[in-house]
Amino acid sequence: MTDETIPRRKFLVGAGLAGTAVATGLTQTTPAEAQTPAAPAAPAAAPSPQAEPLLLLNETEHAFVVAAVDTIIPADELSPSGSDCGCATYIDRQLASAWGGGAKMYRAGPYFKGKPEQGYQLPLTPAEFFTTGIAAANAWSRKTYGRDFDRLDPDKRIEALTAMQEGKAAFENFNSRAFFARLLALTMEGFFGDPIYGGNRNKASWRMLGFPGLPATYAHVIDEYRDKRYVAEPQSIADFS
Amino acid sequence: MVTRLKEVDAVTIGLGWTGAIMARELTKAGLNVVSLEKGQDRIPGEDFILPQVRDEVRYGQRLELMWDNSIDTLTFRNFANEQALPIRRIGAFLPGEGVGGSGIHWGGLHWRFLPSDFRIRSALIERYGASALPDGMTIQDWPVSYDEMEPFYDRFDKICGVSGKAGNLRGNKVDGGNVFEGPRSDHYPNAPIKSSNAALMFGEAAKSLGYHPFPAPIAIASAPYSNAEGVALGACEYCGYCNRIACETNAKASPNSTILPALRLDPKFEIRTRCFVTKLNYDKDAKKVVSVSYTDMRTGEEYEQPAGIVLLTSYVFSNVQHMLLAGIGEPYDHATGKGVVGKNYAYQFEAGANAFFEDKELNPYWGSAGMGMVIDDFNGETFDHGGLGFFGGGYIMGNTAGAPPIAGRTVPHGTPEWGSEWKRATVKWYYHAARFNTQGSVYANRDNYMDLDPTYKDALGRPLIRLTYNPPDNEFKMSAYLLQKLEGVIKAMNPTHYEMHPRPKTFTVVPYQSTHNTGGTMMGADPKGSVVNRYLQAWDAHNLFIQGASVFPQQHGYNPTGTVGALAYWSARAITTNYLKNPGPLVHA
Numbered sequence: 001m002t003d004e005t006i007p008r009r010k011f012l013v014g015a016g017l018a019g020t021a022v023a024t025g026l027t028q029t030t031p032a033e034a035q036t037p038a039a040p041a042a043p044a045a046a047p048s049p050q051a052e053p054l055l056l057l058n059e060t061e062h063a064f065v066v067a068a069v070d071t072i073i074p075a076d077e078l079s080p081s082g083s084d085c086g087c088a089t090y091i092d093r094q095l096a097s098a099w100g101g102g103a104k105m106y107r108a109g110p111y112f113k114g115k116p117e118q119g120y121q122l123p124l125t126p127a128e129f130f131t132t133g134i135a136a137a138n139a140w141s142r143k144t145y146g147r148d149f150d151r152l153d154p155d156k157r158i159e160a161l162t163a164m165q166e167g168k169a170a171f172e173n174f175n176s177r178a179f180f181a182r183l184l185a186l187t188m189e190g191f192f193g194d195p196i197y198g199g200n201r202n203k204a205s206w207r208m209l210g211f212p213g214l215p216a217t218y219a220h221v222i223d224e225y226r227d228k229r230y231v232a233e234p235q236s237i238a239d240f241s
Numbered sequence: 242m243v244t245r246l247k248e249v250d251a252v253t254i255g256l257g258w259t260g261a262i263m264a265r266e267l268t269k270a271g272l273n274v275v276s277l278e279k280g281q282d283r284i285p286g287e288d289f290i291l292p293q294v295r296d297e298v299r300y301g302q303r304l305e306l307m308w309d310n311s312i313d314t315l316t317f318r319n320f321a322n323e324q325a326l327p328i329r330r331i332g333a334f335l336p337g338e339g340v341g342g343s344g345i346h347w348g349g350l351h352w353r354f355l356p357s358d359f360r361i362r363s364a365l366i367e368r369y370g371a372s373a374l375p376d377g378m379t380i381q382d383w384p385v386s387y388d389e390m391e392p393f394y395d396r397f398d399k400i401c402g403v404s405g406k407a408g409n410l411r412g413n414k415v416d417g418g419n420v421f422e423g424p425r426s427d428h429y430p431n432a433p434i435k436s437s438n439a440a441l442m443f444g445e446a447a448k449s450l451g452y453h454p455f456p457a458p459i460a461i462a463s464a465p466y467s468n469a470e471g472v473a474l475g476a477c478e479y480c481g482y483c484n485r486i487a488c489e490t491n492a493k494a495s496p497n498s499t500i501l502p503a504l505r506l507d508p509k510f511e512i513r514t515r516c517f518v519t520k521l522n523y524d525k526d527a528k529k530v531v532s533v534s535y536t537d538m539r540t541g542e543e544y545e546q547p548a549g550i551v552l553l554t555s556y557v558f559s560n561v562q563h564m565l566l567a568g569i570g571e572p573y574d575h576a577t578g579k580g581v582v583g584k585n586y587a588y589q590f591e592a593g594a595n596a597f598f599e600d601k602e603l604n605p606y607w608g609s610a611g612m613g614m615v616i617d618d619f620n621g622e623t624f625d626h627g628g629l630g631f632f633g634g635g636y637i638m639g640n641t642a643g644a645p646p647i648a649g650r651t652v653p654h655g656t657p658e659w660g661s662e663w664k665r666a667t668v669k670w671y672y673h674a675a676r677f678n679t680q681g682s683v684y685a686n687r688d689n690y691m692d693l694d695p696t697y698k699d700a701l702g703r704p705l706i707r708l709t710y711n712p713p714d715n716e717f718k719m720s721a722y723l724l725q726k727l728e729g730v731i732k733a734m735n736p737t738h739y740e741m742h743p744r745p746k747t748f749t750v751v752p753y754q755s756t757h758n759t760g761g762t763m764m765g766a767d768p769k770g771s772v773v774n775r776y777l778q779a780w781d782a783h784n785l786f787i788q789g790a791s792v793f794p795q796q797h798g799y800n801p802t803g804t805v806g807a808l809a810y811w812s813a814r815a816i817t818t819n820y821l822k823n824p825g826p827l828v829h830a
Contacts, residue, residue, distance in 0.1 A: 222437070
């Protein structure tokens, strides 16, 4: 159990180590692990996780994001954890980008709830929506579990995210399902997008999938590799630059 | 303070496919043409380059090339008794922004409509009787025939360097091509692009069932090509980054890569970017648009540009909005069914399937947007609808359009969306999943239309277009039939597992579905039932020519761009050969 008195930044460093321990199967069993008993060590990894400076998120928000992306993308035999792959960095940078600030978005009122078929109708920018959602999620987590989301045990994190995904987490004045959908989408972008945005460190997800990244051309290999797997060392934008 | 500029011979409102075609044809005829484009310029050698174009975050997710909704958007509701709300960020459809418009990020599928499509109302009545048409179906014949359009289809094929295999060459059926297509005067300019393993499997299975598979026709050059403007196009590299992204080899045809390289050299042509046309200034008595008003979005300054000919060459929604704001033509009244501007909105009815093949290696990340095999056995009046309970149809395609890792991972239904189990399934199936699509027609219905929104305004205070749309029963039945045929082909491919994806009963603007919006400024034989005549000339303003899919009376079971381009060349020829000599109505009502 976490000592609530430990300052968050220091706690985060500890959580990172604990996360590694879980992945190597050294601590108590979690439901996820129960399905894969002898989880092997995480594949060679991402460069050691350094504390990336934050552009937009505060420490509390960042701790939430790290805990969330590590639950969505747990370290296992296929890849390092979401945060070790840079997903939290990706999310911070996206929220700080023009997109996060609402660029190219129609923002005039009046505002009505509308039907789901009419899409997003809130006055908030994506960054405002996301940080407001984190605050609502942590408030709900405190009410439900007695502590912030990032201070929950791994099995409780899974339970909490599942409740949000299904819209069963009763956030105050906020749609937990919509918040989770954005969290999931951003995490996947960070995991699978080009490393230039701070996620997908060491092209970990591309190696995992067998996605070659950026080809100049496949024209010369298509016929030869019909019904044969073609695998190439993945290349990213930086590798071409 | 509005600055009144010197008159030009012609002005295009927007510079996508139709703006580029019209500007090129009219400058060649000696006219001075100005293109007013709301967005930025986009130049292949500067903006479509490696490695930047291979960026799924920037283009696939953040939609760099798409409509800027902070300037304008549209409002949407499913039914006329609901409150329409603004689409705050586009999703279901993705019109482009800037020079080239949607012609940069499209997939390049390049089709002609069937000869019978052009006279669909008459064809249905002849075959099934007038009483067979369902209530509310407001389809119309086109005022042009396939035979009239054919030379212009051919012209556009040769601009784009289309790759494909003819199935009907001057009336002779050719095995391996689309034997259902109308007669073509010439071969495709390029041989078909390579087929993927999944596409070949689809083709073999379709053939085993007695269908007529052929390689998809696509505006992506399979070999280096010099087009009808003398512009060099590159060969497809099968990079798998076509959709939503520009092509750096200029294999995928865009206005920027096929026409603008020649047009930009012509001193009679001028592009003004970031110029947002706000109004067509209409002289009702003279039946002319005397000028257009625009705002320079770099400074906010307003200008009035007089022009001899006005070419309305923007996207469907904007074309309709301009007509309604200017008061040209009678607005469609949903309550009474009277009026035409905004009528017969249609939205391509696509539905698909996924199949999984444990033992096949499909290398899903390579491909091009049209790297596929198609059957056209169930399109339009190609087949008998007697007793089926619906009209229309569409082509069915096994496609390999690339599998970019953010959006292109396919896992079976029921797979968790996150966690270790999700990850294992993602890895397990990535190389073994294939996707299929049906491109269904939409036979227009009286309940689907566009008008001006009473509440919401764009950045310059103009009312937004309000879209009222939900697919009618006819289209659900049509689509269920196509999916049933597709399911038969997929079963014959012997997959480990497959899933059919019918459309939900209520249309939503959130997930991407298709950018094929049509209608609102219909072409027709009679001013009572249409906005423009057979030459795309407005019935109520003889110097106004409306281009693009907004002139479609309904949408058929094919992608629209081939017909959009052909119509533009057809209209341009009417202007240069007839209208310039004798400005006035080209068709007398």
